[in-house]
Amino acid sequence: xxxxxxxxxxxxxxxxxxxxxxxxxxxxxxxLIKFTNFDSTITAAFATQFLAAVVAAExxxxxxxxxxxxxxxxxxxxxxxxxxxxxxxxxxxxAQKTFPNSPGTQGEFGINDYxxxxxxxxxxxxxxxxxxxxxxxxxxxxxxxxxxAAAIAEIQTIRTELLTANSAQEVFKKQRPKxxxxxxxxxxxxxxxxxxxxxxxxxxxxxxxxxxxxYVYLSSPATNNLIFTGTVAANSTKNAGNVPFLPENVFAFxxxxxxxxxxxxSSTNDIEGIKIEIGGGATITKSGSELxxxxxxxxxxxxxxxxxxxxxxxxxx
Numbered sequence: 001x002x003x004x005x006x007x008x009x010x011x012x013x014x015x016x017x018x019x020x021x022x023x024x025x026x027x028x029x030x031x032l033i034k035f036t037n038f039d040s041t042i043t044a045a046f047a048t049q050f051l052a053a054v055v056a057a058e059x060x061x062x063x064x065x066x067x068x069x070x071x072x073x074x075x076x077x078x079x080x081x082x083x084x085x086x087x088x089x090x091x092x093x094x095a096q097k098t099f100p101n102s103p104g105t106q107g108e109f110g111i112n113d114y115x116x117x118x119x120x121x122x123x124x125x126x127x128x129x130x131x132x133x134x135x136x137x138x139x140x141x142x143x144x145x146x147x148x149a150a151a152i153a154e155i156q157t158i159r160t161e162l163l164t165a166n167s168a169q170e171v172f173k174k175q176r177p178k179x180x181x182x183x184x185x186x187x188x189x190x191x192x193x194x195x196x197x198x199x200x201x202x203x204x205x206x207x208x209x210x211x212x213x214x215y216v217y218l219s220s221p222a223t224n225n226l227i228f229t230g231t232v233a234a235n236s237t238k239n240a241g242n243v244p245f246l247p248e249n250v251f252a253f254x255x256x257x258x259x260x261x262x263x264x265x266s267s268t269n270d271i272e273g274i275k276i277e278i279g280g281g282a283t284i285t286k287s288g289s290e291l292x293x294x295x296x297x298x299x300x301x302x303x304x305x306x307x308x309x310x311x312x313x314x315x316x317x
Contacts, residue, residue, distance in 0.1 A: 009188045010217070013227070017187065018057045020217055021194050025050045027214055028197050031204070035197075038204045042197070050193040057190035060183045073169040074258055077121055080162035084124050087151075087158055088114055091131055094147040098138065108134040119306060121166040128159035191217075226315040232261065232302040234309075239269050240298040243315055249288040250316040255280055257310035262301040265291040271301045 010017050028035060028047055035042040088110070095109040110117070110131045117127035132155040135142060139152060194217055201215030228241040243249070245265075253263040258280040264271045265288075273292040276284050302309040 008184055008191075010191045012218070014057075014187055017191055017194075017217075018054060021050075021054045021057065021190050024194050024197055024215060024217075025054055031201075031211075034204050035200060039200050042200060050197070053186075053190040053193050057187050060186050073165070076165040077162070077169050080158065080165045081118075081121060081124060083158045084128055084162055085118055087128075087155055088118075088131065090147075090151065091135060091155070094142050094145060095134075098141050098145045098147075105138070108137070110134070121162060125159055125163050125166065128155055128162070132156050132159065228298060228313040228315075229256075229311065230300075231257075231308050231310045232300045234259075234302060234307055235305050237270060237299060237301045240300050240311065240313055242296050243298065245288060245294050245296050247287065247289040247293075250285060251288065251291065252283055252285045252312075252314040252316070253278060254283040254312040254314075255309070256312050257308070259302060259304040259307045259309045261309045261311055262303070263311070263313070264299045264301070265295040266297045266299045267292065267295045269297060269299065271299055 008014075025047065028042075028050065032042070032044065032047060091109055092111060092114075095106050095111065099105040108130075110127050113127060113130075117123045132152070135147075135152045135155060139149070142152065143149065198215045198217060202212055205211035205215075226241075226243060230238070230240060232238040251265070253276050255261045255278040260277065260279050262271055263276040263278065263284075264274065266272050273295070274290070276286060278284055298313055300309070300311050300313075
């Protein structure tokens with residue numbers, strides 16, 4: 001039997017759900033005696049459990065912590081890649097100095113393969129291993145031309161660092177869907193309290209229409225907010241949507257991925273004029289008056305050469 005995907009049991013944003021849940025919990029506490037008289041299981045202990053569920057949901061409502069962890073692991077891989085690139089530059093210098101008239105020997109040090117390796121961590125791991133073997137093979141000649149043994153030995157140290165960092169990054173990527181699933185379970189638990197209390201309230205306040213309306217979960221807040229979410233491929237530009245221009249609109253640009261993105265309200269399908277650059281997991285809010293006047297296209301640019309980006313844009317109008 002195949003496992004079923006765990007999905008949210010509610011509509012609207014997570015923030016709206018938890019905000020509503022906290023309000024419903026507070027209303028429950030104020031009307032608790034009436035609820036208990038109707039349903040003996042809805043007690044002070046139940047209200048305490050409800051509050052604990054709200055707090056737990058509020059804690060995980062933002063994916064920022066998970067994103068931060070992935071960003072950190074990505075940064076470690078990138079740092080190790082930079083060390084590898086720097087080490088290659090050093091080795092290339094001594095390889096060309098030692099064997100100026102032998103392109104074939106220089107090729108043993110990876111000079112012909114570097115361009116591919118520098119873009120991909122797993123390939124760089126293999127590249128460093130081959131470069132290390134070449135340095136060991138020609139160590140006597142390299143040392144005679146100014147290179148030192150410690151520098152050669154450091155190649156394997158950098159390789160190990162890159163291998164470890166990249167492995168940790170890939171493992172975390174595999175784990176993230178489970179982390180997301182765990183978050184949804186916590187959010188759904190909170191929402192289950194909301195639905196139970198709201199259902200009971202319709203019975204408790206059968207003759208009080210105003211009180212019944214206090215215990216209602218709307219699928220979205222009573223606003224005209226527009227939300228655009230999606231992904232943008234590596235090294236590409238995407239039109240996320242179109243909105244009428246109003247100076248009083250409030251735009252919340254959120255980078256929900258790990259690679260930096262550039263946002264723009266544009267009159268074309270390209271980035272132009274005022275640009276909002278946002279790192280992974282961050283949010284920047286701007287009013288329409290702070291963006292390109294009269295523009296209506298929401299443009300997202302991902303300049304990362306290999307990694308996909310993701311975003312959310314909310315417009316409060």
